[in-house]
Amino acid sequence: MNTLLDNLDLFVEGFKNTLILFFFSAIFSLLLGLVIAGFRVSPVTPLRALGTLYVNTVRNTPLTLVLFFFAFGYPRLGLPGAQSYLVLAVIGLSIYTATYMAEAIRSGINTVPVGQAEAARAIGMPFGMTMTQVIMPQAVRAVVPPLMNVFIALLKNTTVAAGFSVMEAGAIRANLSERGEPAMASMLWVIAGFVVLVLILSGVQRWFEKKWSLAR
Template identity: 70%
Template structure:
């Protein structure tokens, strides 16, 4: 307990940055992933090909390399300068969006074809059919896999510690510099992550119960 109390500043700063990374990257990943998923089921071949290429390339690239590019490779392109926190957020967003896209696409595939046919029969175009009829049902079907993606994102934020981002993954090294027992620090970090995952699992169960009744 002394390790936690005596170094509360490290834990507060680390997990605050972890939550900021998680929330911001999660929002962008959800938006981008949904867009990519709609492109994957688009009737336009070029859009389907572009979405498939993006998913296959990024998802099969280790997250460390994605963050390495945005932290060290991107600045050499001479574009807009970004700090390490922003670089980590962009990298995590682009990486997680591929998994979100596949989860949403699997949900889209669970919606009966008759739903889309009925929407087209009353004159709805593809975009409205997707946003008003298909996606609302698809999101209900993919709550468990979607939350699994977000739980993985929460844990993946620790990779950013290797790129000078002061989040939870960097707490151990900072404790070592202060002469504190690293093992005790790691145990506290692990316990707090378990609590955060428990909260996400609780929210998942609540949404599943609510939307199951809504059906």
């Protein structure tokens, strides 16, 4: 307990930055994932090809390499946000996680009977309206469990940013080691923090599943 109380400043800063990374990466990756999922199921062949290329390329690239590019390659391009490793980590995590978001959303879309889309097209609804008004409202129940799994994976993936000068929860143990704190105790407190956050996300998932199961 002394390890936690004596170094509360490190734990607060680390988990605060972890939550910032998680929150913004979750929003941006979900928005980008929706766009990519739309490309993946689009009737336009070039858009489907673009979505497939994006998913297969980025998903098969290790996250460490993605963050390595944004930490050392992106600043050389002179683009906005290059001065902040936290911003760069959000960009890298969002681009990487969006591939898994897209596939989770696409799997939910595929659970909707094809006849629903055909009926929408038969009455003259364009693709975008069909997706937003017919397909996604029905797919959302099937999408929640895989999406929450992606969110949990994203939360754990934020620790990779510790290797690129981002002071988040994954960097707490190394900083405590410099202060002479026991490595095992430091690691156990970090693990406990992540367990609490994952349990909260799991509780949110169960709440949504219960709510929508009753609404059927």
